[in-house]
Structure formats: structure tokens, C-alpha cells
Amino acid sequence: MKKFYFLLLAIALFSSTMSAQLIINEVLFDPAPDITGDANGDGTRSASNDEFIELVNSGATALDISGYTIEDSYTATIIRHVVPGNTVLPAGGVYLVFGGGTPTASGTGAGSFGVSTVVVASSGTLGFSNSLEVIIVRDASGTAIATLDASTLSVSTGAKVSVTRSPDITGEFILHPTVNGVAFSPGLKIDGSSVLNIKEDVFAVFAMYPNPVINGELTIISASNGLKKVELFDTSGRSVLQTNLTSNVLNVEAVKSGIYFLKVSQDNNTSTSKVLIK
Structure with missing residues (x-):
């Protein structure tokens, strides 16, 4: 019996560790009202389509995020996006969700989206409020594994620019232009480079x-x-x-x-x- 309980505890701890790999790294709640708010790069500014959330696998191993959900909990809890099956995020990989439109990568730097997995919200919108928003990411079992409560931030989510962690992945949320004057960097680090931190040619063992x-x-x-x-x-x-x-x-x-x-x-x-x- 003790072995059985130990096994259950080990499974729970393993699941918690794997889920904790996924980090909310950057969010655009309130796109600017002109073309500078065109975060998805499709040539049209949209208050809903250009909203985005950037999730990063901060772990050292790949993470299967199939069935994960992104919820908006402003006045009521609504599932805004369901990750489709067979979606595996590599170590250091980015899962980038826009509200809608046709995300269009362009050139390098901001607008290129790096090597992110880029999708649009399965519900047709992310529906983020510009204030008092709560975003909840749940794993396939329904367990909340990442939360962003706008009311706890020291910066405004209605500033027409994204809020991003600085430094990426581990830092507190700040307004993106505070670092480099750029309004957002979906799929990329604040400095415009890829979030991926995997070695190009050498494994730890291979x-x-x-x-x-x-x-x-x-x-x-x-x-x-x-x-x-x-x-x-x-x-x-x-x-x-x-x-x-x-x-x-x-x-x-x-x-x-x-x-x-x-x-x-x-x-x-x-x-x-x-x-x-x-």
C-alpha cells in the first residue's frame, strides 16, 4: 500500500513539474488604434485579431500541450482557445496565439515570430479586457498551470502595448517599450531574438x-x-x-x-x- 501511495505521489509531482514548464511570457491586451497595433502582421489593425498571448516551454524537455486551454475570466470564465491534438512544444519553444486574422511573418526581428508555433484562437477571439483581466491556462486534465491576473501587475494592460516578462521567462511583467521602445515582440525575446535556447549542434549526452x-x-x-x-x-x-x-x-x-x-x-x-x- 505504501508503494502505491508513493507511486501516486511521484506521478503527481511529475505532472506538476511538466506543467510548470509552460510560462505566460507576453500578452497584448489592447492593440494600438492605428496600424502600429497590427501585431499579427496581416496589414490590418484589429482590436480583437491583434491581441495575442505568448506561451513558452521553459523546460529542458519537449512538452505535449495537446488539449490545453486558454481561458478568459473577466466577467465570466470562457474558454478562448483549445490546443489541437499532437501539439508538442520543444524545449525553449513558443506557442503563440493571436485573436484572429491571418498572422503573417515578415523579415526578421519583430514581425518574424521566430520559430514559434503560430495559431489563431479556436473560438475566434481571445476577448481580453483592457483592465482587470484574468487569463488562465489549463492542462488537458483541467488543472490550472499558469495564471495572469492583470490586477496584480504594476503596469497597465490598457497602454496600447504588450506586457512582457523582463528578463524573458523569469522576470516580472513590464511594458514592452520600457526595454527597447518597441510595442511588442510576439514569438521572440524582448531583444528580437528567438526564445529558443537549445544548443544548435551539441546535446547534453548526444x-x-x-x-x-x-x-x-x-x-x-x-x-x-x-x-x-x-x-x-x-x-x-x-x-x-x-x-x-x-x-x-x-x-x-x-x-x-x-x-x-x-x-x-x-x-x-x-x-x-x-x-x-x-
Whole structure:
């Protein structure tokens, strides 16, 4: 019986730790009334479509956020977005939700959205209030794992600019222009760089080359000769390749060119890294 209770406690602690990886990093409650409020980059300013929320996987491992919900609790609690199935956020990855419109990445820096998973609210709107808003993110079981209560912030959520953590992920919320004069940076760090903090070419336990992949083959080596479980995700979090490797060579010839996230598991070790396939 003691073992059973210990197992339940271990599962609960593990679930809590995994959920705690997901952080509300930046929110635009109140887009500016002119074209400068066009946060989603579709060329049209909209009071509802240009609202956004940026969630970051702050953990060192990939996180399956399928079935997670984003709720708006201003006058009543309303589910504004449900994360679709098979959505896996890599370590350091960003899940960016706009109220609506056609999010359009442009160039680099602000407006590029980095390598975020970009979607629009499944309900058709985020419906954020410009004051006294409460945003609740729940996991697939309905447990609240991240909350932002505007009434507790030291800055206004109705200032026509986003509120963002400074420093990203760990800091307190401030008005975005306080740092660099820019109104917002959806999908990016405050300085305009990618939020991803994954090493480009070296795992904690594994090493891979070449990166970028230019000949359809990626070599993955480790100190162990055991089976490697490999999974490749695109930037929307969809799994595009799953295989068990008995050698050190992963064939990706059938995978389209682009940026991907490679998850490798062997023995008791798991690591995720960004890969560019040309």
C-alpha cells in the first residue's frame, strides 16, 4: 500500500513539474488604434485579431500541450482557445496565439515570430479586457498551470502595448517599450531574438552533424551503443518522423526543407535540439 501511495505521489509531482514548464511570457491586451497595433502582421489593425498571448516551454524537455486551454475570466470564465491534438512544444519553444486574422511573418526581428508555433484562437477571439483581466491556462486534465491576473501587475494592460516578462521567462511583467521602445515582440525575446535556447549542434549526452543537414543524412552519436528512439517535429509541433535507430545515421531524405526539432532518447537520457534541413 505504501508503494502505491508513493507511486501516486511521484506521478503527481511529475505532472506538476511538466506543467510548470509552460510560462505566460507576453500578452497584448489592447492593440494600438492605428496600424502600429497590427501585431499579427496581416496589414490590418484589429482590436480583437491583434491581441495575442505568448506561451513558452521553459523546460529542458519537449512538452505535449495537446488539449490545453486558454481561458478568459473577466466577467465570466470562457474558454478562448483549445490546443489541437499532437501539439508538442520543444524545449525553449513558443506557442503563440493571436485573436484572429491571418498572422503573417515578415523579415526578421519583430514581425518574424521566430520559430514559434503560430495559431489563431479556436473560438475566434481571445476577448481580453483592457483592465482587470484574468487569463488562465489549463492542462488537458483541467488543472490550472499558469495564471495572469492583470490586477496584480504594476503596469497597465490598457497602454496600447504588450506586457512582457523582463528578463524573458523569469522576470516580472513590464511594458514592452520600457526595454527597447518597441510595442511588442510576439514569438521572440524582448531583444528580437528567438526564445529558443537549445544548443544548435551539441546535446547534453548526444552529438549530431552536420547541421544544417544538406545530404539527407544526420549522424547522431553517443557514448552508448543502445537503441536510440528518434522523433522529428515541425515548428507547429507535429511529429513528422519517428524511428528507432540501431546505427548512428538518421535518413531524412523524405523530409521537406525547413526548421525542425529533433528529440532523441536512449537509455535514461532524452534531449531535444533544433535542426535545419536543406
